Structures are given as C-alpha cells and as structure tokens.
Amino acid sequence: MQRSKLRHAAILTLVRDRGNLTVANIAAALRVSQETIRRDLRPLAMAGQVVKLHGAVALPAEDSEAPYERRMRENSEAKRAVARHAARHVSDGDSLMLDTGTTTSIFARELLRKRNLTVVTNSSDIARTLATVNGNKVYMAGGELNGDNGAAFGVTAVGFVASFNVRHAFISIGAMDSETGATDSSLDEAEFARMLLKQGERRYVLTDSSKFGRRALIKVCEFSDIDVLITENPPPDDLAAGLLAANVVIDVAPQRGSVIR
Template identity: 40%
Template sequence: MISQSRRQEIMSHLEQRRSCSIAELAEAFGVSGETIRRDIKAMENDGQVEKLHGGVRIRENPLETSYLRRLKDNQQAKESIGAAAASLVEDGMTVLIDSGTTSYYAAEHLRAANALSVVTNSLLVARQMALIGNNRVFFTGGEINPYYLSAFGNEAISQAVKYAPEIAFFSIGAIDPARGGLDFDMDEAKFKRAMAPMARKVIVLADSSKIGKGGLVHTFHLDQIDTIITDKMPPPEIRSALGAVRILIAE
C-alpha cells in the first residue's frame, strides 16, 4: 500500500475510533512503527491529526465540539419541541428563527411548510430553509461566531430589525421564574432583546432542564414571552410564577 492510500485508511480508522496507538496502527496496516510515525507526521502537518505520547488522535473540529455537538444534547426533547414549534407555523408566514440548537430543530420540522419568509442569523437554519419549499430566506449578515455558527453584533441587529415576523422562535439558556429568560452569551442575548419587540408572538423553546435554572445574562422579561414550548410540565410553583405565559408541552 502506498503511503497516501495508507494515510487515507489511517484517517478512516481514526474517524471510527478517535485515537489509536502507534503499535495498533502498525499491526493493522502491516508496517513498522517508524513508517506509521512518518505517516502521522505528514498527517499532523496537514492538520488532520494530533500526536499523543505513543499514539495519535483525530484533530477535533472546533465546530464539531461546540454547536454541532450541542445539537445532540437532549436531542429527543429538542426534536419534540421543534416539531411542536413547527406546527404553529402556517404557509406564507414571516418567521424569525434564532441561532439556538432547539430552534434548529424547529427549522428541520418545517419541511412541509411553503412560501415562508424566514429571517435568521443562523447559517445552518438559513441553509436548511433555503433548500425546502418555496421559501424566501433573509440572513442577517454580520460577523460569524464560530461557536454558534451564527451572526451577532450591531450589523446583524441593524439588518434583522427591518423585519416584522409574525412568530419569533428563540432558544433560551435558562428560564428563571423571578428574572425571566436568561442566556450565557452577551451578544446572543442582545440580538434576542432587539428582535423580540419586532415579533407579533415570541415563542421560547426550552427543554425541561433549562426551566428553573440560572443564567449569566438577562434576555427577556416574562411579560415579553407569549408561549414557552418544553418537553415536561414545570412544577406547580414555577407554573404559577410564569403567570400568563402559555406553556405548551411537546409530545
């Protein structure tokens, strides 16, 4: 096996196992440890792998370890919440979908929708919605935050506030019954605060792990939220504190 082909096979091996020892790879490919070390050196120079003591591991894509990995956290609950959110959308509506991972699942469940006008600061949502139905997609622009794969900042806000969505879907970091909707990133919260008054209805998407929790940055007062979609009914004391906010349980 020539070196280039072997390196491709090593990469496939690492994609399945994430890391391997030099000895394991040498045995698997029937070559010496020194040959494997030369392969690893070349692959490291190409940015594909990282050397370990006595071994090698695949180089993690920072996007995979952040946003794309967070998509998988509580995935079943997020899928259910996304489906419930999508059921509220009618053909022809103008809809804002923000950058949160639960909001992404709302976009995924809008496959059957038609003729929507979708405003978003999320690269993944923009791509998803542009490929389905007879939709118009308006991306806010601005600087891309690689942790969220989304645009934030003044440029994104100045473009987004030109639109008047009938429904705005916002994922949220936490819901505190005394302080409202909270997040952990200042720019993310600032974008949501700017867009909430522009929407006819503000719908917050939050799995049950986020309700009754604390956060770093204030995003919404409770009286700004029309509906919270979650996967489990909150405890009675939290339901009472949420007042007039409608609670929709995703099934």
C-alpha cells in the first residue's frame, strides 16, 4: 500500500513537471509495468487528480499550465535566498557541475557575478545563462532532451559528466526526510544527480525548506554523499540530527536585510 501511494505521488509530480504523458512514458520513468501504472491511474482519475486522454494522462485543465515555468514561481523568494547564499561558496575561476532544477537555474543567474568559471551541466537553461559571458567555459551534456525543462538525460548524459572532475557539485532535490535521505520523483533526474555528486570535491544540495519532511519514490543519495546542505530555513530536528550525524554542514541563508558576518 505504501509503495502504491508513493507511486501515486510520483505520477502526479511527473505530470505536473512534464505535462501530458503516456502510460508508457510514466512506466519507463518509474521502472514499473504499464499495467501497474494503469491500475494506479484509476483511483487518481476517479478522484479528479488526473484526466485520461486518448493514450495519455494530463492534469485537470486549471492545473495544466507550463509545468517548469510554474515551478520557477513556486517558493521563488526562498529559492532566490538559497541561490544567493550558495553563490558565496563559488570563487572566480572555479569548476562546478549543476543539475537541472528550478533552484539550480536561479543559482546560475546568481553566478553571473563570477568570472572564468568552468561549468558542466545537463540543463540547456543553465548553459545558455552562463555560456559566452565573463570568460566562462560551459560544457553541456548530450542525450535526449526533456521537452519541459530542456535538460538532457539518459546514458549519454550520465556518461558525459562521469569524465569530468570539478571542485563543486550542486544538485537540487524533490524531497528530503530523516529516514530516506534525498529523493526525487524522476528516475532520470535521480540517476544524473547521483553521478554528478561523485564528480565533485565538494558536494552540495540546494533546496528550499518546503522539501523537508517529504519523501519521493526514487532515492538520490544518502546523507553521507553530501558535504553541504544550503537552505533558507533550518530543517526539522530529526532531519537535522541525521544530517549532522553524517557530518553534513547545514548552511542556512540569512534573512534578507540581515548582516552576514
């Protein structure tokens, strides 16, 4: 029962993030059979959470605006606070990797204050933001592009980043709790983020506090795979205890207008 509930949540997240999806698309993303997805869709459709189309699934009309643009606006002030604070960890001339995500996209815009960066990413948005400015060098992973967020995923993208070693590796996540660590609803994004963390000397998770205490279907990493968590509000006590036990630095962005010492 618990896994079916997790799949239901993952299905809703996928459809919100990527728009209309076929049963085959969802089954491939979650690595289950199409029949399992069809069974999962029945209660979601009966509850009005999704709408079945010809061979595809969508959100009800009022929720079906462009998913990535909508997520860019969600918790935007918190994400900007995280991004501004994360930029303090990067110096001119550094090498870094960034995965795709709304928080990392906002972070990339904060990095426009830096010079001579070497950037490796699978996000076309991040690549466009940082390429050809300030003496930066940008490497974009190849592979199949996601139609919503314009990011490359799959074996080719993962293999590409595996050939780089950088000073800083930054990932975003879908959820984090004290029992399962960092999780996501997309298998492709989780696999890419997992590889990216392996290639950085210093490994960071960027997330706003709305992700705390939540759990998604697919494991991204253990706490021990992270060096620094950057967020805008302290995590709850149980999550903080797990992070500190794994020697993760919890770096909380100061509130706007406070003095950084």
